[in-house]
Amino acid sequence: MMEVRDLNVWLSNYHVLKDVSFNVGEHGVVLLVGPSGSGKSTLLKTLSGVIPSVVKGVVRGFSSPSLETLKSKAMYVHQEPWFFISTPYVWSEIVGYTSIKSLSSLREVLEEFRLGHHVNRTTYTLSAGEIQRLAFVIAVNSGKEILLLDEPTSYLDKRNSETLVRFVVKLSKDYGKTFIIVDHDLTLWGDYVSEILYLSEGRLTKTSKNPFEEVVRNMSSKLSPVNPRSSECLKIRVDSFRFPDSKEPLLTNISFDVCRGEVVVVKGSSGSGKTTLLKLIASGCLRGGGVVDVSGGRCRAVFVPDNPLLYLSSPTPAEEVGLEGLKYLKYLGIASKAETPIMRLSSGERRRLAIASALSRGYEYVFVDEPTAGLDPLNKLHVIEAIIKAAEMGVGFVIASHDPFVEMIANKVVCIERS
Amino acid sequence: MSVLKRIAELFRLFVSLLFRSIFIYGDIEGRHVPFLINLALLVTQVLVARGSVERVLVVLASVLLTYLARGSGKVVIYSSVLALIPSTWYLIVSTPFTLDLFASALIALRVFTVSLSFICFLYFFNPVEISYLLKLLRLKNASLYPTLTWRVVPHIMRDMETALLVGEMKRVEAWKSLAVTVLTTEEYVSLYEEGLFSKPGYEPSYYYSVKHTLTTLIILAFLMVACFFT
Secondary structure (H helix, E strand, O other), X not given: OEEEEEEEEEEOOEEEEEEEEEEEOOOOEEEXXXXXXOOHHXXXXXXXXXXXXXXXXXXXXXXXXXXXXXHHHEEXXXXXXXXXXXXXXXXXXXHHHOOOOOHHHHHXXXXXXXXXXXXXXXXXXXXXXXXHHHHHHHHHOOXXXXXXXXXXXXXXXXXXXXXXXXXXXXXXXXXXXXXXXXXOOHHHHOOOOOEEEEEEOOEEEEEOOOOOHHHHHHXXXXXXXXXXXXXXXXXXXXXXXXXXXXXXXXXXXXXXEEEOOOEEEEEOOOOOOHHHHHHHHHHHHHHOOOOXXXXXXXOOEEEEOOOHHHOOOOOXXXXXXXXXXXXXXXXXXXXXXXXXXXXHOOHXXXXXXXXXXXXXXXXXXXXXXXXXXXXXXXXXXXXXXXXXXXXXXXXXEEEEOOOXXXXXXXXXXXXXXXX | OOHHHHHHHHHHHHHHHHXXXXXXOOOOHHHOOOHHHHHHHHHHHHHHOOOOHHHHHHHHHHHHHHHHHOOOOOHHHXXXXXXXXXXXXXXXXXHHHHOOHHHHHHHHHHHHHHHHHHHHHHHHOOHHHHHHHHHHOOOOOOOHHHHHHHHHHHHHHHHHHHHHHHHXXXXXXXXXXXXXXXHHXXXXXXXXXXXXXXXXXXXOOOOOOHHHHHHHHHHHHHHHHHHHHO
């Protein structure tokens, strides 16, 4: 049983959480939803003690067990799973941080998350989805009683998301673990959670229905593929691609066209090579040749990586998009943050900013990796609508995504699987 | 192509080489040889390489043998290209002083061999072992740093590579991309701290490979015997 009363948190003098109160019963699975920037991650970080121990901030309020006790009982798994992993090999990470010490049990546990063949792999070569599953494996085997998971399925495909949900339910029922989960996918969690908490502008309310129901309904009925009006296309052809001295090719027999004004969605399980494909196309466009056949040798294109920080090159959103791009900040709901330093933006805001910047610079083609990962349905809709607007103006898109709503606007869907 | 663009391109190539020479190939059994034996091999190689040309060639053979016998023949090409960077530099800068291309080539060969020995040592270095040894020495807090370094450095380098690719596509100056990446690095430190904060204490564990330890000892013995005869 966990009780939180009148929790207030200030970060850099900004009042982020305002009188937050809630209870979590034993074996509870609580889902925390809300728009990006509403304070969801701040709440999890406060409960785990990350705030104020690592991130400076002021915390006031009552909690039982106390926040001091929670520090040792709770584990926070970051929204960007890369930062949760701190050793170079998959086996060393699990052996070092969990009770699993034998190689056979390690393989067994990893196998359940389809990671069994990655035991000796370096952790920095894993895909985002693989890292996310590894982080979950560590969290649930760490011996901590309360698990605070920030967007645990944002980089996972449907199959792996469902496996994760199944494990959460099992661990809470059979092993008494308590979960507080930030996620936007209520269809995925709705049937399994004991409570849904809605956080908006730092204030918490309980809700029995999906607060984004209307937006989701809207998206389901409204989204459809754009009609491409241009015959100018990129021909993408990968007969076989493997990393130097790798035994097996990562990508084989991939061939498709992307025309200006068209949206091509690349889907496939995590680790199947979606990001690699986008990078190959991007390099081909930049230098001419490679896997891309472009008339004239090169094309004006840009690549937006799944970590939006790697895309951004200016200190503030306004400078990043320039005057022309201010309208995109508006479309994407971040106009009010135009002068906020990039380092102070939330993860979702940075993602939207990177998309706004890519759309505002007049590229012929944009290659985006997981444009909606971790976004709430409303912001997701903003991003998808902005992509539609840009496509209508003749921008061609290749998007790697697991998101079914992104797939709804696709003119073509390219499925890649490792085998 | 602007100078900065060329620098960015060179940086990308360098990162890619460094990745393939040291970091990328996962944990193989050949990396489970005691650190002190690896160090002894490196020190012996460096000391012997200071001798005659024959000795330099013996050292070179011992390095190549180490790679091959410990199941990492594929890394030799990348490591050699990386080792060629300092040796080419020495070849260029020493020629005006020696005024003899052959003498300069010998200097370059020596530099190449020593560089390759260092790269080979780094490739087979296993940070998990150092963490494990530190734990045995009751330096539990310090035990995290070797593995963390081996995780964070390639992570940042890979991200820098991506940031430079994006920067080039966006046509922004390379320094701008790198400036943001530096800021990013600062944030990475804080994010890794957040990740580590609620994890339980790090308990490194390790095993040694008898087969590869014996192989390395044989190579060390071969090196010493060969030196005796040259």
